[in-house]
Amino acid sequence: MNKSKPFSISKWKVLEAWQRVKANRGSAGIDKVSIDAFELNLG
Numbered sequence: 001m002n003k004s005k006p007f008s009i010s011k012w013k014v015l016e017a018w019q020r021v022k023a024n025r026g027s028a029g030i031d032k033v034s035i036d037a038f039e040l041n042l043g
Contacts, residue, residue: 021035028034 026035028037
């Protein structure tokens, strides 16, 4: 079964959104993980 998403989001849009949240010092989201805590686990 090969289903595609009903929308397309480019990597550039994701990067732009990430940079805007980071610049805004975004708070924890629905998963209760802050941007700083998320970045610590990127590696």
